[in-house]
Amino acid sequence: MKSKDSDLEIAYKCLKYSIIYSLVPVCYxxxxxxxxxxxxxxxxxxTNQTQLEEIVKFERxxxxxxxxxxxxxxxxxNEACVSSSKRITNNSYxxxxxxxxxxxxxxxxxxRHIKEGDCDRTIDKSLTSxxxxxxxxxxxxxxxxxxxxxxxxSDGK
Ligand SMILES: [Zn+2]
Numbered sequence: 233m234k235s236k237d238s239d240l241e242i243a244y245k246c247l248k249y250s251i252i253y254s255l256v257p258v259c260y261x262x263x264x265x266x267x268x269x270x271x272x273x274x275x276x277x278x279t280n281q282t283q284l285e286e287i288v289k290f291e292r293x294x295x296x297x298x299x300x301x302x303x304x305x306x307x308x309x310n311e312a313c314v315s316s317s318k319r320i321t322n323n324s325y326x327x328x329x330x331x332x333x334x335x336x337x338x339x340x341x342x343x344r345h346i347k348e349g350d351c352d353r354t355i356d357k358s359l360t361s362x363x364x365x366x367x368x369x370x371x372x373x374x375x376x377x378x379x380x381x382x383x384x385x386s387d388g389k
Contacts, residue, residue, distance in 0.1 A: 261366070264366075264370060264371060264374065267374060267378075268341075268370075268374045268377070271337055271374065271377045271378050271381055272333070272335050272337045272338055272341075272377070273335075274337075274381065275335040275336045275337035275338070275381070275384070276335060276336050276384060276385075276386045277334065277335055278307065278329060278331075278334040278335060278336065278338075278339070279331075279334075280307070281305075281307050284305050284307045284329060284334070284339070285305055286385065287336055287339050287385045288303060288305045288327070288339055288343070290385040291336075291339050291340055291343050291385070292343055294383065295340075295343055295344070295347050296347075297343060297346060297347050300323055301323050301324070301325060301346065302323060302324040302325070303324075303325050303326070303327065303343075303346065304320070304324070304325070304326045304327075305326070305327050305328075305329070305339075306326060306327070306328045306329070307329050307331060307334060308328060308329070308330055308331060309330075309331045310330065311330060311331075311332070313328060313330050314330065315327075315328060315329050315330055315333065315334070315338050315341070315342060316328050316342065317342040317343070317345040317346055317350075317351055318351055319346075319351040319352055325346050325351055327339070327342040327343065327346070328342075329342070336384055336385055336386065337377050337380075337381065340376065340377055340380055340383075341373050341374070341376075341377050344372075344373045344376050344377075345369065345373065348369070348372070348373075350365075350369050
């Protein structure tokens with residue numbers, strides 16, 4: 233007959249599994265960030281506003297984003313910012329890219345958020361919103377970045 237675990241053994245098992253289970257989301261988040269970064273690293277860099285606007289024009293056409301959408305693109309030197317996309321008003325959006333890390337692939341990523349309607353939903357700090365972002369929107373966009381890694385505006389010039 234198997235003896236019952238002592239309290240100490242139970243406590244040890246609890247500790248062991250809570251460490252293992254908390255590592256899963258941590259690994260996932262780092263893995264996602266690492267892979268996204270890996271895809272972007274090989275993409276051509278964007279150095280000025282004119283170049284950014286041309287790439288946005290090229291990519292939005294390729295991605296079939298409705299022409300009725302007005303997309304303002306901003307290239308900043310402010311390293312405190314992160315690349316992002318947001319809706320300003322109805323049918324009007326803004327994408328922000330941060331200069332040393334701004335790449336063609338980053339434009340694809342941010343435009344994908346607009347195309348898929350991520351910017352149209354209410355952004356809040358709820359768990360559901362966070363889960364949706366982390367487990368659906370981000371991996372989907374990184375997948376498309378990877379899939380489109382050889383699509384380069386600069387090659388067509
Ligand atoms: Zn994103």
